[in-house]
Amino acid sequence: MNGPDSLLRSFGHHGAAARERVLLVDDEPEILVALSDLLEDEFEIVRATSAREALALIAERSDFAVVVSDQRMRDMTGDVFLAEARTMSDAAAILLTGYADLETVASALNRGSITFYAAKPWEPDALLAMVREAAAACRTRRMLATEREILRSLFDNLPVGLAFKDEEGRFTRLNALAARALGRSQKECLGRREEDFTPSGAPVLGDRTSSGDSGAPELVARRDASGRPRWHRVTRVALGGGRAGSPSGEDGVSEISVLIDQDVTDLMEMERRLRQADKMQAIGTLAGGIAHDFNNLLTAILGSLELVSDLSPDLDARAARLFGNAMDAARRGATLTQKLLDFSRPRDLARQSVDVPKLLEQMQGLLTQSVGGGGKRMTPVHVASPPAGLPAASTDPALLEVALVNLCLNARDAQPNGGEILISTREAMVRAPEAGMGHASSNSAGSAAKGQEPPETQSGQPLAPGRYVIVTVSDRGVGMSPETQTRIFEPFFTTKAVGGGIGLGLSMIYGFMQRNQGGVRVNSAPGQGSSIELWLPAVESSSSGVRGDAAKDVASSKRGGGRSVLVVDDDESVASVTSSFLSKAGFDVIECHSGAEAIDLTTQRPEIGLVVMDLLMPQMNGDECARRIAEIRHDLKILFVTGFADRARLPTGAKVIAKPFTRDALLSGIDTVLAG
Numbered sequence: 001m002n003g004p005d006s007l008l009r010s011f012g013h014h015g016a017a018a019r020e021r022v023l024l025v026d027d028e029p030e031i032l033v034a035l036s037d038l039l040e041d042e043f044e045i046v047r048a049t050s051a052r053e054a055l056a057l058i059a060e061r062s063d064f065a066v067v068v069s070d071q072r073m074r075d076m077t078g079d080v081f082l083a084e085a086r087t088m089s090d091a092a093a094i095l096l097t098g099y100a101d102l103e104t105v106a107s108a109l110n111r112g113s114i115t116f117y118a119a120k121p122w123e124p125d126a127l128l129a130m131v132r133e134a135a136a137a138c139r140t141r142r143m144l145a146t147e148r149e150i151l152r153s154l155f156d157n158l159p160v161g162l163a164f165k166d167e168e169g170r171f172t173r174l175n176a177l178a179a180r181a182l183g184r185s186q187k188e189c190l191g192r193r194e195e196d197f198t199p200s201g202a203p204v205l206g207d208r209t210s211s212g213d214s215g216a217p218e219l220v221a222r223r224d225a226s227g228r229p230r231w232h233r234v235t236r237v238a239l240g241g242g243r244a245g246s247p248s249g250e251d252g253v254s255e256i257s258v259l260i261d262q263d264v265t266d267l268m269e270m271e272r273r274l275r276q277a278d279k280m281q282a283i284g285t286l287a288g289g290i291a292h293d294f295n296n297l298l299t300a301i302l303g304s305l306e307l308v309s310d311l312s313p314d315l316d317a318r319a320a321r322l323f324g325n326a327m328d329a330a331r332r333g334a335t336l337t338q339k340l341l342d343f344s345r346p347r348d349l350a351r352q353s354v355d356v357p358k359l360l361e362q363m364q365g366l367l368t369q370s371v372g373g374g375g376k377r378m379t380p381v382h383v384a385s386p387p388a389g390l391p392a393a394s395t396d397p398a399l400l401e402v403a404l405v406n407l408c409l410n411a412r413d414a415q416p417n418g419g420e421i422l423i424s425t426r427e428a429m430v431r432a433p434e435a436g437m438g439h440a441s442s443n444s445a446g447s448a449a450k451g452q453e454p455p456e457t458q459s460g461q462p463l464a465p466g467r468y469v470i471v472t473v474s475d476r477g478v479g480m481s482p483e484t485q486t487r488i489f490e491p492f493f494t495t496k497a498v499g500g501g502i503g504l505g506l507s508m509i510y511g512f513m514q515r516n517q518g519g520v521r522v523n524s525a526p527g528q529g530s531s532i533e534l535w536l537p538a539v540e541s542s543s544s545g546v547r548g549d550a551a552k553d554v555a556s557s558k559r560g561g562g563r564s565v566l567v568v569d570d571d572e573s574v575a576s577v578t579s580s581f582l583s584k585a586g587f588d589v590i591e592c593h594s595g596a597e598a599i600d601l602t603t604q605r606p607e608i609g610l611v612v613m614d615l616l617m618p619q620m621n622g623d624e625c626a627r628r629i630a631e632i633r634h635d636l637k638i639l640f641v642t643g644f645a646d647r648a649r650l651p652t653g654a655k656v657i658a659k660p661f662t663r664d665a666l667l668s669g670i671d672t673v674l675a676g
Helices: 005-017 028-040 049-061 077-086 097-110 124-157 178-183 265-311 317-344 358-373 397-413 506-514 571-583 595-604 620-633 663-673
Strands: 023-024 044-048 064-070 092-097 116-119 161-165 172-173 219-224 227-241 258-262 352-354 381-383 393-395 423-429 443-444 466-475 519-524 532-537 566-567 588-594 608-614 637-642 655-656
Touching: 005 265, 023 028, 023 049, 028 044, 028 124, 044 049, 049 064, 049 077, 064 077, 064 124, 077 092, 077 097, 092 097, 092 124, 097 116, 116 124, 161 178, 172 443, 172 663, 178 258, 227 265, 265 317, 265 571, 358 381, 358 397, 358 423, 358 466, 393 397, 393 532, 393 588, 397 423, 397 506, 397 532, 506 519, 506 532, 566 571, 571 588, 571 608, 571 663, 588 595, 595 608, 595 620, 608 620, 608 663, 620 637, 655 663
Parallel strands: 023 044, 023 064, 064 092, 092 116, 381 423, 566 588, 566 608, 608 637, 637 655
Antiparallel strands: 161 172, 161 258, 219 227, 227 258, 352 393, 423 443, 423 466, 466 532, 519 532
């Protein structure tokens, strides 16, 4: 019989209005000549002088539309030949016979071996019409078979589950995806209702009509073969002309319904990650703005306290203690705002090639003292032996140490009744997405990570392809719910009691890993402990990673001496403190509070040899102001001070000091600029 390929060729062949091919079979040459003369104007004729020869021709080619055969032939009777041909081809069969063979003809018709028969001698017009009708029937049959194959292939290979139900709601046909969504095989689903596989208490999101076949999609929770919950968008549509519950419509067609089932679990997870990314970006922007304003306040507070100390060096013990408390509180505030900035905006990293196992070995004493010791809070920290051949990581070792200490402290607090902390390392490879895939695959180089899903950062973005060194901090503590896991990297979010923490440790880790082009992965469940993985890019060559632009402080003996300095800051209290620091160091200070004023002053007063300028100001930012000043005074040196630095906006090599700053930090920065 014809397969799908031959059916498609047949469909295209007839669609091009090509002539159908007719096979004539008779052991009398005169009969073959007479039949050819009758049919060759409309059909392509192929002739055979025996049944065996005809069967060989049919085996070679499957495009015969009609086979016309004589009944009485020397090697095989026509009815037997056509019955054999029927097993090889779907061509229409016409039997030519005498009146003496009518009983044989009737039997062949009943068996379906032949389509028509004609008595000898035949009437030419009647036989020609018979062949035309047989060819048209074959053409229609093949077109229908082609359409059926196309629909079957589409049905079986749709990327969504598709099922049909009868008027009683029983499955009559469904594809593999629909059966998989119900957790059964296709055979198990046939003849049964959807309700048989869906628990009555299963969560459902969306509205349904009383008939359940409104066509409006709904979200339904189902469990896959492994028992994990999956969300499905299910659409039910009633077909047929009948009313709901009636066995058939007005046209007599039984009412059926179609179920379309799409697994949207991954789509919903992606949407959740995008919402989380938007939220984290908004929080970061807010945190940066708050930090900037607080740094201005703290600059004024710390600077004023330092100036007061210079004015009143001989304080009594009580006043000195209160003064010291104020200074310490202001410094803690500066540390807090720096944490906010680390979370919200990238800063320079001193990335280099780091031997992680060696770093962990060097940290063992620090971890034992800060985490593992202390009576009731004693929580041993174990460092697992690294796998052989572990590559170096490209990261900032100081920030990695801070991140690991934070994770170990959290792991200790998650085990109030005691436990242990395990730090382990391994290597993994994140591969580029394959064609048609929506995310990168990850295959570990070590057996521990084989089969893992692709790691993704808390921002929802997949890691870039490449090799990674993974540092995992695990505990056996109380664990975290999925809701808690989605929030642990938000600033100020904490599950600890009041006084137990401010909720910035993990947000700092989040910011650090994002800037380090790595990621964080959390694995936890209530009562089953937690493990947090830091994915660090591996060093691909012997060259060390890119180091930060940390400039060395350069001592200078040319401080002050009547040199004119322009201080530009929109916050008058900060400008006042800065001016006071510089005046005491011997500088001649000129103060203004906007970029426009700074441009006018540098134009009018050529004695100005240095500008100390705030980076973020209204109307005109410091970077724009500096560019305009450079057009007027290209030799004029500028030191930027800011509570929220974005180096991407500054010229290469620009010197920046962070607010709040001390007098020594300000003067050291000026020394560096003047010596540059």
